[in-house]
Each structure stands twice: as structure tokens, then as C-alpha cells.
Amino acid sequence: xxxxxxxxxxxxxxxxxxxxxxxxxxxxxxxxxxxxxxxxxxxxxxxxxxxxxxxxxxxxxxxxxxxxxxxxxxxxxxxxxxxxxxxxxxxxxxxxxxxxxxxxxxxxxxxxxxxxxxxxxxxxxxxxxxxxxxxxxxxxxxxxxxxxxxxxxxxxxxxxxxxxxxxxxxxxxxxxxxxxxxxxxxxxxxxxxxxxxxxxxxxxxxxxxxxxxxxxxxxxxxxxxxxxxxxxxxxxxxxxxxxxxxxxxxxxxxxxxxxxxxxxxxxxxxxxxxxxxxxxxxxxxxxxxxxxxxxxxxxxxxxxxxxxxx
Amino acid sequence: xxxxxxxxxxxxxxxxxxxxxxxxxxxxxxxxxxxxxxxxxxxxxxxxxxxxxxxxxxxxxxxxxxxxxxxxxxxxxxxxxxxxxxxxxxxxxxxxxxxxxxxxxxxxxxxxxxxxxxxxxxxxxxxxxxxxxxxxxxxxxxxxxxxxxxxxxxxxxxxxxxxxxxxxxxxxxxxxxxxxxxxxxxxxxxxxxxxxxxxxxxxxxxxxxxxxxxxxxxxxxxxxxxxxxxxxxxxxxxxxxxxxxxxxxxxxxxxxxxxxxxxxxxxxxxxxxxxxxxxxxxxxxxxxxxxxxxxxxxxxxxxxxxxxxxxxxxxxxxxxxxxxxxxxxxxxxxxxxxxxxxxxxxxxxxxxxxxxxxxxxxxxxxxxxxxxxxxxxxxxxxxxxxxxxxxxxxxxxxxxxxxxxxxxxxxxxxxxxxxxxxxxxxxxxxxxxxxxxxxxxxxxxxxxxxxxxxxxxxxxxxxxxxxxxxxxxxxxxxxxxxxxxxxxxxxxxxxxxxxxxxxxxxxxxxxxxxxxxxxxxxxxxxxxxxxxxxxxxxxxxxxxxxxxxxxxxxxxxxxxxxxxxxxxxxxxxxxxxxxxxxxxxxxxxxxxxxxxxxxxxxxxxxxxxxxxxxxxxxxxxxxxxxx
Numbered sequence: 001x002x003x004x005x006x007x008x009x010x011x012x013x014x015x016x017x018x019x020x021x022x023x024x025x026x027x028x029x030x031x032x033x034x035x036x037x038x039x040x041x042x043x044x045x046x047x048x049x050x051x052x053x054x055x056x057x058x059x060x061x062x063x064x065x066x067x068x069x070x071x072x073x074x075x076x077x078x079x080x081x082x083x084x085x086x087x088x089x090x091x092x093x094x095x096x097x098x099x100x101x102x103x104x105x106x107x108x109x110x111x112x113x114x115x116x117x118x119x120x121x122x123x124x125x126x127x128x129x130x131x132x133x134x135x136x137x138x139x140x141x142x143x144x145x146x147x148x149x150x151x152x153x154x155x156x157x158x159x160x161x162x163x164x165x166x167x168x169x170x171x172x173x174x175x176x177x178x179x180x181x182x183x184x185x186x187x188x189x190x191x192x193x194x195x196x197x198x199x200x201x202x203x204x205x206x207x208x209x210x211x212x213x214x215x216x217x218x219x220x221x222x223x224x225x226x227x228x229x230x231x232x233x234x235x236x237x238x239x240x241x242x243x244x245x246x247x248x249x250x251x252x253x254x255x256x257x258x259x260x261x262x263x264x265x266x267x268x269x270x271x272x273x274x275x276x277x278x279x280x281x282x283x284x285x286x287x288x289x290x291x292x293x294x295x296x297x298x299x300x301x302x303x304x305x306x307x308x309x310x
Numbered sequence: 311x312x313x314x315x316x317x318x319x320x321x322x323x324x325x326x327x328x329x330x331x332x333x334x335x336x337x338x339x340x341x342x343x344x345x346x347x348x349x350x351x352x353x354x355x356x357x358x359x360x361x362x363x364x365x366x367x368x369x370x371x372x373x374x375x376x377x378x379x380x381x382x383x384x385x386x387x388x389x390x391x392x393x394x395x396x397x398x399x400x401x402x403x404x405x406x407x408x409x410x411x412x413x414x415x416x417x418x419x420x421x422x423x424x425x426x427x428x429x430x431x432x433x434x435x436x437x438x439x440x441x442x443x444x445x446x447x448x449x450x451x452x453x454x455x456x457x458x459x460x461x462x463x464x465x466x467x468x469x470x471x472x473x474x475x476x477x478x479x480x481x482x483x484x485x486x487x488x489x490x491x492x493x494x495x496x497x498x499x500x501x502x503x504x505x506x507x508x509x510x511x512x513x514x515x516x517x518x519x520x521x522x523x524x525x526x527x528x529x530x531x532x533x534x535x536x537x538x539x540x541x542x543x544x545x546x547x548x549x550x551x552x553x554x555x556x557x558x559x560x561x562x563x564x565x566x567x568x569x570x571x572x573x574x575x576x577x578x579x580x581x582x583x584x585x586x587x588x589x590x591x592x593x594x595x596x597x598x599x600x601x602x603x604x605x606x607x608x609x610x611x612x613x614x615x616x617x618x619x620x621x622x623x624x625x626x627x628x629x630x631x632x633x634x635x636x637x638x639x640x641x642x643x644x645x646x647x648x649x650x651x652x653x654x655x656x657x658x659x660x661x662x663x664x665x666x667x668x669x670x671x672x673x674x675x676x677x678x679x680x681x682x683x684x685x686x687x688x689x690x691x692x693x694x695x696x697x698x699x700x701x702x703x704x705x706x707x708x709x710x711x712x713x714x715x716x717x718x719x720x721x722x723x724x725x726x727x728x729x730x731x732x733x734x735x736x737x738x739x740x741x742x743x744x745x746x747x748x749x750x751x752x753x754x755x756x757x758x759x760x761x762x763x764x765x766x767x768x769x770x771x772x773x774x775x776x777x778x779x780x781x782x783x784x785x786x787x788x789x790x791x792x793x794x795x796x797x798x799x800x801x802x803x804x805x806x807x808x809x810x811x812x813x814x815x816x817x818x819x820x821x822x823x824x825x826x827x828x829x830x831x832x833x834x835x836x837x838x839x840x841x842x843x844x845x846x847x848x849x850x851x852x853x854x855x856x857x858x859x860x861x862x863x864x865x866x867x868x869x870x871x872x873x874x875x876x877x878x879x880x881x882x883x884x885x886x887x888x889x890x891x892x893x894x895x896x897x898x899x900x901x902x903x904x905x906x907x908x909x910x911x912x913x914x915x916x917x918x919x920x921x922x923x924x925x926x927x928x929x930x931x932x933x934x935x936x937x
């Protein structure tokens with residue numbers, strides 16, 4: 001596959017696919033980058049809606065995943081079977097797909113979860129090879145994944161945890177570490193942003209938290225630590241309507257022209273709040289379709305059958 | 311994965327010899343097997359029991375196996391003793407002995423270092439249990455009047471006198487453990503010139519009496535099955551001379567509240583701080599008790615709760631003084647009372663190689679009806695956090711009267727080469743509350759025996775323990791909680807971390823809910839982290855329930871740090887080292903948080919953080935980690 005391909009889309013490249021996916025059209029209003037382009041090198045028949053050349057001032061590539069394959073470390077069962085995805089700065093991508101299609105695995109593999117082993121392909125983040133980086137280095141480089149089911153950490157208070165993580169970032173940037181009081185002044189406005197009570201800070205991380213509180217806590221961590229690429233793994237599951245809106249608002253507040261978001265979700269509803277530029281559909285460890293939000297609409301109406309290429 | 315390192319054991323009376331020790335005198339024991347005996351010890355035995363089988367000859371020494379550790383000459387040898395003895399006058403009637411050839415496996419031969427140090431000195435005690443009906447029939451009126459059980463000479467005798475008598479009657483000598491007697495003797499000598507008072511004298515007398523029938527525990531005794539005390543046994547035990555201590559302590563900063571400094575068991579008055587104690591509270595030496603009433607109460611309690619082992623009795627005979635904490639009826643002491651125990655050479659002077667100075671601090675606490683007090687016990691080495699070798703053998707008795715409350719904090723950070731044996735015996739009357747928070751990090755061998763006895767209904771007991779083994783050390787908690795009355799509440803949490811391949815943690819937690827303890831709510835949980843390969847933990851949580859309307863639970867968990875937790879830290883940019891450190895510390899934080907005094911809590915937190923940090927830096931130099 002051409003490495004010079006300045007493709008902001010994931011170029012789906014199923015190796016043995018026989019069906020022809022429907023042409024993908026992008027709603028122009030969704031395009032943040034000046035000229036998003038889509039092209040599949042193997043399927044010249046596809047509609048290409050953009051020019052092939054990169055325009056000056058186009059945003060930098062943040063994440064570039066090519067041909068990524070990964071297995072479960074213990075059982076060697078293959079979960080990801082060739083994934084290609086490119087995310088530029090300032091873009092919001094959504095990944096949808098059936099249960100067990102590999103969405104969460106993909107997000108965990110991106111941040112280096114030890115349960116999975118990468119067997120092929122490459123992952124570049126800001127020009128650095130992710131495969132050579134430890135999970136903590138990936139985090140410090142600007143990746144942040146919210147966990148689908150955040151673990152409880154008994155004995156470590158929320159504020160201590162955030163403080164430690166914050167200072168780890170400061171160290172990485174060569175800045176002096178902050179004391180607890182200075183840190184609290186940074187923390188306090190973020191608490192308000194995610195509508196979290198200050199008493200949560202003194203509780204142990206996620207210990208005894210409800211599902212919604214855990215998700216809010218994840219967003220609080222994201223708000224405090226910041227991220228160039230936020231990977232939100234089913235941030236909407238288990239939330240009531242109010243919490244859902246709070247979380248969505250908090251995520252939107254974090255978006256800037258330089259930040260990108262990768263959303264993993266089952267529901268169209270979240271996409272109404274956090275508008276994705278591109279929607280990818282995953283099936284059996286591959287991205288089988290990429291398009292704009294209309295795909296999500298189609299999924300909502302007709303289910304995954306309508307998209308399925310198998 | 312590490313299950314094979316963990317013994318979730320049952321009492322092994324069928325396997326070890328403890329059934330003999332535990333049996334009542336009416337039980338007849340005819341055959342006693344002992345395995346792995348050194349020829350030196352065999353000679354000892356032959357010399358000491360000539361009345362049994364005549365003078366020793368060279369044929370009495372069985373085949374010698376030279377494949378042994380260099381220090382001893384080992385023989386594989388099974389010894390059968392068949393003795394009839396009069397239970398009253400303790401005369402032997404007939405004996406026979408069979409020595410098998412080398413290589414015969416002994417049913418009690420088990421691995422472990424403890425076996426190497428098995429001493430034949432314990433044989434005499436075994437013999438003393440070998441009673442038979444013939445023996446009883448043999449009885450003729452005897453100058454020593456006795457009543458059953460007939461194992462002990464019935465009258466309290468001063469040890470020294472008895473010793474003289476023993477030397478002329480070898481079979482009588484065989485009733486005791488010579489090692490224990492020898493230690494007891496030196497301890498007795500060391501305290502004989504000290505001033506005494508009636509309760510103290512009574513304690514010494516009863517202790518010396520029970521020492522006559524005590525033997526040094528081996529790993530064949532159930533309570534010491536996992537705990538090897540040979541570290542103490544192989545040293546030359548010597549009491550610390552009771553010179554006036556000369557510690558330079560900045561007194562004002564040492565104790566935030568009321569504080570008493572005990573150096574090798576004696577109160578260092580100059581460094582203590584006792585001004586401003588509320589009226590009705592007495593804290594001080596048993597020799598300075600101001601009123602008859604308190605003296606009477608103290609003598610009712612001191613040494614009366616019993617249940618101790620040889621260490622308990624050795625403490626009783628060697629205690630130079632008894633610290634009394636007396637809280638009168640309805641009196642509430644707002645600030646905690648700090649007892650700091652310093653043991654070791656700083657108070658004594660130079661000790662040679664292989665010498666283990668021993669100190670025997672003793673404390674008795676009486677909290678009368680409705681009283682309330684907080685006690686902080688802190689055990690440190692005389693040289694700070696050094697590596698001095700000494701043995702702190704301390705004992706605390708606590709009586710919590712009706713409606714009273716005692717909050718007890720016990721922090722153990724002895725020197726790295728020290729042995730720390732501790733007894734805590736508590737009696738709880740009705741509606742009383744006893745809370746114990748224990749933090750143990752120091753010592754090479756640390757053993758805490760905790761006995762809580764309920765003597766009235768509606769008691770509440772909370773026991774929390776955190777042990778940390780970061781070095782080649784043993785941390786042992788043997789707890790026993792006996793509930794005999796209705797509506798008792800108890801909650802026990804034991805947590806420990808073993809992070810050294812030669813480190814060992816032991817927990818034997820017994821909770822007895824007896825017939826009348828209906829509506830009891832008793833919970834027990836033990837959790838252990840094993841952080842390196844070969845780290846060992848022996849846990850034996852056991853709950854014995856006789857009552858039929860109770861709520862009881864117990865649980866045991868042994869694990870490494872969870873990968874998911876570590877990854878959560880990493881995913882937030884924290885490296886593995888930091889994550890491990892935070893998780894290891896937070897594991898103990900659950901117990902540390904229970905310390906009720908913030909200054910103490912901070913102090914302990916800092917101490918444990920420092921320990922973990924220094925452990926980490928050592929580990930980075932190449933020690934193994936369990937991944």
C-alpha cells in the first residue's frame with residue numbers, strides 16, 4: 001500500500017472481499033480538514049470525492065494505522081485482521097460495529113494493553129512508532145483511552161491518582177511538579193466542567209462508584225490530563241440522560257482544532273452530541289465501511305445487515 | 311500458580327506430636343517416635359536418663375550418617391520409648407527402648423530448617439506424658455501432695471530450689487526442658503535483686519512454675535508449625551543488665567500527648583511525659599501504685615488470663631517491672647497514651663558475637679466500667695532503624711470492663727536482626743469495645759499471639775493487622791478470639807505483603823463461637839500479596855462455630871498485583887514502578903487508615919513509604935520480581 005498516500009480516511013482494504021460496498025459520500029459540512037480525500041487503491045471504481053494532492057496547510061497526521069493485526073496474548077486468537085485508519089489533527093472519528101467485531105480491542109491495542117499482542121502492521125502516532133512505546137509513554141505522548149469498565153483501585157484516592165498522573169506529565173515536559181494545593185486550583189474548574197462533586201476526589205479511584213460516576217470520572221481524568229487523541233470506548237453505555245449530556249458536553253468542550261477524538265459506540269444518540277466527521281464500521285476485525293454520519297443513520301434504521309460485506 | 315506455596319492447613323494432630331502436648335493427663339501415651347536425632351543429643355539423653363536403661367555404651371549410639379549438614383552429625387533413627395510411670399510420685403516403673411538401624415524413616419520426619427535444630431532435650435517432657443494405669447496403681451503416699459492433673463509438681467516452688475533438687479535426681483530433671491530452665495534461671499537471676507511488689511512476685515512465681523513443664527516449641531507443635539524459632543534458640547540468650555538507660559531523646563517532640571518510654575522493660579522516667587493525666591488514671595510502675603484498690607485490681611489481672619506459651623512465662627519471670635495503666639470507672643482519657651518500647655544494646659552495653667540480649671517488657675491495662683482509653687504501643691530498636699540483634703519478648707494484658715472502650719494501636723518496627731515475640735491477652739466484659747490496629751514491619755522474626763476472650767454479652771471487637779515483609783524475615787500473627795456470650799460482634803482484617811524470596815508471613819486466625827454465643831456476628835478476612843518468586847505465606851483462617859444462630863464469615867486471598875490495575879496506571883502515564891509502589895502502599899492503606907490518630911497515621915505512612923522506596927531501589931539493582 002502506498003505510504004505516500006495522504007489519506008485522512010481509513011482506506012479499507014479487505015483482501016478477500018467479493019462484494020462491492022456502496023459508494024461513500026461525505027457531507028461537506030462535516031469536513032473540518034480542508035480537503036478530506038477518500039480512495040481505495042484496489043477499487044478504482046469507487047467514487048473519489050476529493051483530489052489526490054495534499055493542499056498546503058492541511059492538518060498533520062496524528063495517528064496512522066496500517067494493516068494492523070492483533071491476537072489475544074494468551075489464546076493467540078486473532079481479533080484484529082488488518083485495520084487501516086488515519087486520523088488527522090482536529091478530526092472526530094466514530095467506530096461502530098457489532099458486539100465482538102473488535103472495536104474495543106482496537107482501542108486497547110492502540111494504548112498498548114498487555115492482553116493483546118500485535119502480530120503485524122504498524123501504528124504511528126505523531127510520527128513515532130507506537131509499537132516501540134510502553135503504555136505509559138503512549139499516554140504521555142498524548143493518547144488517552146477511557147475504559148469501558150474502569151477498575152477500582154482500593155487505597156488510592158482520586159486526587160492522589162490525578163496528582164500523580166499530572167506530575168508524570170509535568171516531568172515529561174520538563175516542568176517542575178506541582179504541590180497538592182496548586183494542583184487543586186487546576187483541578188477545581190475541571191470538576192465543575194464534568195459536574196462532579198468535590199467529595200469524589202477523596203474517595204478511592206472508582207471504588208464504590210456507580211456506572212455513571214465511573215464514566216464521569218474517566219472524563220474528569222481526560223479533562224485534567226488532556227489528550228491529543230482521546231479514545232472514548234463506549235463512553236455512553238450505562239449513562240442516564242442527564243449524565244449522557246454532561247459527558248457529551250464535557251467532551252465537546254475539550255475539542256479543539258488540534259485535538260482528535262476516536263469514539264467507539266453502539267448508538268447513534270452519542271453522535272448527535274459529539275458530531276463525528278467520519279464513521280467507520282467494523283466487522284470481524286476489519287473496517288469494512290467508512291463514511292459520514294449517514295452510515296450511522298443507516299445502521300440505526302436497518303441494522304448491521306445493511307452494511308455487512310460478508 | 312503459587313498455590314503450592316500456600317498451606318491452607320488443618321490441625322495436624324495425627325501428623326505431629328502436638329496431640330501429646332494438647333492432650334489431657336488422662337490420656338495414655340505409650341509410644342513416642344522421634345526422628346532425626348544427633349548423636350550428641352543421644353549421648354545427652356543417655357547421660358540424663360540413666361535410670362531408664364543403664365549406663366550408655368557405645369552400642370547405644372546408632373549408625374551415623376555423615377551426609378549431614380556440617381554442624382551436626384545426623385543419624386536417621388527412630389526411638390521408641392515405652393514407659394510406665396506413676397502419675398503421682400513420677401517414678402518410672404519399667405522402660406524399654408528400641409533403636410532402629412539407620413535409614414528407617416520416621417513418621418514425623420519433615421523437611422525444613424526447624425528439624426535440624428530439633429533437640430533431644432524435649433524428650434523428657436514427652437516422657438512425662440507417658441502415663442499408664444500401672445503407674446497410677448503404683449502410687450503410694452508421697453511427700454508431695456498432688457491433685458490431678460498430675461503433670462506438674464503441684465506446689466509453686468522457687469525455681470532455684472527446684473534446680474538444686476533436680477541435679478541430684480536425674481529423672482526429675484527430665485520433666486522439663488533444660489534449655490528453657492537455663493534461660494529461666496538467667497532471667498530469674500537478673501531480676502532477683504530488683505525491687506518487687508506482691509503482684510509482681512506472684513507473676514514471677516506462677517511463671518516459674520509453668521516453666522517447669524514447658525519446652526521450647528519446635529515445628530512439631532501446631533502453634534509453631536510454620537514459625538521457626540531456632541533463630542532465638544541457637545543464640546546465647548542473655549538478659550540485658552538493667553542499667554539506667556541513657557537515651558538522648560528530645561522529650562518535648564517525642565510524644566505528642568501522654569507518653570511513657572520503656573527501655574528494656576523499665577520505665578525511663580526522664581524521657582516520659584505524664585503531666586496532666588486526668589484524675590482517676592494511673593500510669594506507671596507496679597511499684598508506685600498509689601492505692602490499695604488499684605493494687606488489688608492489678609493483682610487480680612496480672613498473669614491471671616493465662617493461655618500463654620513458654621514465651622509468655624519467660625516474660626513473666628524476666629519482667630523487671632510491670633507498667634500499669636489503670637483507668638477508673640467512667641473516666642475517659644481524651645488523648646492517647648503512648649508507650650514506646652526500646653530494646654537492645656543501647657540500654658545494656660556490649661554483647662559479644664552470637665549473644666542475644668533479651669528484654670521482657672510487661673504491661674497490664676485495666677479499664678474499669680465505662681472507662682475509655684487509647685493506647686499506642688510502639689516497639690523500636692534501641693539503635694533506631696539499625697540491624698542490632700536482640701530479642702524483645704513483651705506481653706500485654708488488657709481487661710476491658712463493662713461498657714468500657716480500649717483503642718489499641720500496636721506498631722512494630724524492631725531492628726532488622728531482632729526477634730520480637732509479643733503476647734496480647736484481652737478480656738472483654740459485657741458491652742465493651744476493643745479495637746486493635748497492628749502494623750508490623752520490623753524484626754527478623756516477629757510473632758504476635760493475640761488472645762481475645764469474651765466474658766460478657768454484646769461485646770464489639772475489631773482487629774486489623776498489616777504486615778510487611780520486605781526482607782528475609784518472618785511476620786507471624788496467631789490470633790484467637792473466643793466468643794462465649796450472645797450478641798458479640800467481631801471483625802478481623804489481616805493483610806500482608808511478602809516481597810522477599812526468603813520472606814514469610816504466617817497467619818493463624820482462630821475464631822470460636824461457642825454454644826451460648828448466639829446472634830454473634832463474626833467476620834474474618836485475610837489477604838496477602840506475594841510479590842516475588844518463592845515468597846511464602848502460610849495462612850490458616852479457622853472458624854469454629856457451635857452456636858446455631860450466628861452470622862459468620864471468613865475469607866482468604868493470596869495474589870500478586872492485578873495486571874488490570876497496573877495497566878490502568880500505565881494508561882494514565884504512570885510507569886510500572888510508580889504503579890507498583892502506589893498499589894503496594896495502598897494495599898496496606900486499608901489498615902493504616904484505621905489508625906485513629908492522625909499524627910501516628912502520618913508517621914506510619916511515611917515509614918512504610920520509605921521502606922517500600924528503599925525496597926524498590928534494591929529491586930532495581932537486579933532482584934527478581936514476580937511478573
